[in-house]
Amino acid sequence: MVSERSLDVLRVIVQDYVASREPVGSKSIVERHAFGVSAATIRNDMAVLEEEELITAPHTSSGRIPTDKGYRVFVDQLADLRPLSAPQRQAIETFLGRSADLDEVLGRTVRLLSQLTHQVALVQYPTLGPSRVRHVELVPMSSTRVMSVLITDSGRVDQRMIDLGVPLETEFLGDLRARLNASIDGLGLADAAARLSTFGDQFSASRAPVAGQVAAILSEQVLAGRQDRLVMAGAANLARTEDDFTGSIFPVLEAIEEQVTLLRLFGEMAPDESGFSASIGRENASFGLGETSVLTSGYTASGGDPARLGVLGPIRMDYVGNMAAVRAVAHYLSRLLGDDERSDR
Amino acid sequence: MVSERSLDVLRVIVQDYVASREPVGSKSIVERHAFGVSAATIRNDMAVLEEEELITAPHTSSGRIPTDKGYRVFVDQLADLRPLSAPQRQAIETFLGRSADLDEVLGRTVRLLSQLTHQVALVQYPTLGPSRVRHVELVPMSSTRVMSVLITDSGRVDQRMIDLGVPLETEFLGDLRARLNASIDGLGLADAAARLSTFGDQFSASRAPVAGQVAAILSEQVLAGRQDRLVMAGAANLARTEDDFTGSIFPVLEAIEEQVTLLRLFGEMAPDESGFSASIGRENASFGLGETSVLTSGYTASGGDPARLGVLGPIRMDYVGNMAAVRAVAHYLSRLLGDDERSDR
DNA sequence: ATTGGCAGTCATGTCGGGTGAGTGCCAGTC
């Protein structure tokens, strides 16, 4: 049975090990923390924790270090949310203070988070709230290829290349552009997609295929969010904590260069009621990230679906501090991206 | 005096050291290469090379390794351009084969180059050729902020946030948009910028400041290239060759995360007549990259100014192979981005 | 100019002993 004190012991083992990077023994525990019992008693508690696979000894007769499971218990039960320090709040305020372009806001956010936590920071692009089509532009790139640009009034700009396979006359292109704008300008995105599905019908048989093709691509653009992208910063921090990885950081760097992997990981995280979620060590093994932990929190941009942001680092990380930073940044970002819209016309 | 044979010795020292990562001694040279002289003779040659600071001994009585200066001589005089292998050419063809969106082409290019060389690959965005304004869109983001989107017929889409500081009525915004498009649509970029500089004059005194502000930002957009951006791939390769860096790869990763640094580095490279340029070891020290070498080649997108692409890796790298790959990829990319326009309307 | 020979240097690997941190267990105490 794991007593209350045993869990306290686990807590200090995690804390001390994270701070010192050295296995922590019974003696150093009684020295550094006022447990009011002797080292032998702590040893008994440690035996229980080892029984439960919450801690382990790297080799006979050395101190103990937490297992993945131990970290998990620590994160779930033992980490008391400590509010950010004043300078940290300050940093967030000033860094995210003035708003700007979405790209820039996210860029600043991800750099901020990485500096705050000294880990790799990740921010997924948000879906924006219900918005309307503002303008559609078709730009000829070569005789058979056209770039379509969709602008919505939420500020999203989405470009895509269309290869029609057949040459296109300039007049027809102009006609297409005018008709497209006439039919979907100002419409909500769902309505626009519906309208586009029958767009090709108004053209002559010879032209309908091309018009239909363009409408189909545009329809994709209308419906596509940007949640399939994320920005990253602070990869260098992995090198700083290099010793926490067995062998090399090569596989870790390789895995995080693959955005698809990270997005899948984000997608599979199961947030608690506050939107927070942690994934520790081998829980990430299927993503090639079994030697890392990932802390994420959800955030929303005014009315859109929740997106996620977070940090990735070695299992031996400062969970308490990093959790606080991730939560706080997610909170501020939601507010920032929310306010943009609320103060709207 | 450095004899002809001395330079041959330098060549094999570079080659063998790059391949084996171990200091190379006189004996192994006569064993592995048919010099027709004895080890003692090679030793004499090596003494000359050491005198010239082209090679150095890590410690008394061990083999020699090239100095930065030695690599420089190797690259400038001794590296015979070896054409790419058939599979490599094949890879380039298939990878870059079908063209698409500029973002996608550059993304594929940078991944290709990193796989070909097993180094960090870098591609700077090109300036596109002379192009015309296709459309200007103003999207209200909040009561005082507007996003301006510029689309040119070369396919560039540039968005920027404008904070006007004062509330803006919707009708005025519509009026602005219409007048902007009327005055610069279809114009070449230089002409458009000129027109924009006096754009504010046509408005009443109360509105001129706002109109002028918008015109000024738009003018910046019109003139801005995208050469201030670059894409990167293969950062993980640095970890693979970790041992080639004294201490940690942390400072290197940190430096390459700073795009500004890399762009400055690109800017200061002095290409030879073929557009190629190498910067070795301490030559990069001012960028925090004194332990790396950078190989770049210029490329152009139909009519634009030359941009650069290249690889970055440890000083001890396969210069011959990487130089060939960089040259070849630059060549193919130029052709790809050039053809797009030549087959244009 | 080239060569063979030889003494000298130095990194590397191995082995053994000493050290110390830390555990597990047990008998005794509260």
Add this chain to the structure above:
DNA sequence: GACTGGCACTCACCCGACATGACTGCCAAT
């Protein structure tokens, strides 16, 4: 029953000694 002090035992780690081997630099001979 929970806690404690004591003790034997286990290893990782450090250190010095020693052997090994790969080189070089130099010199006299060709």
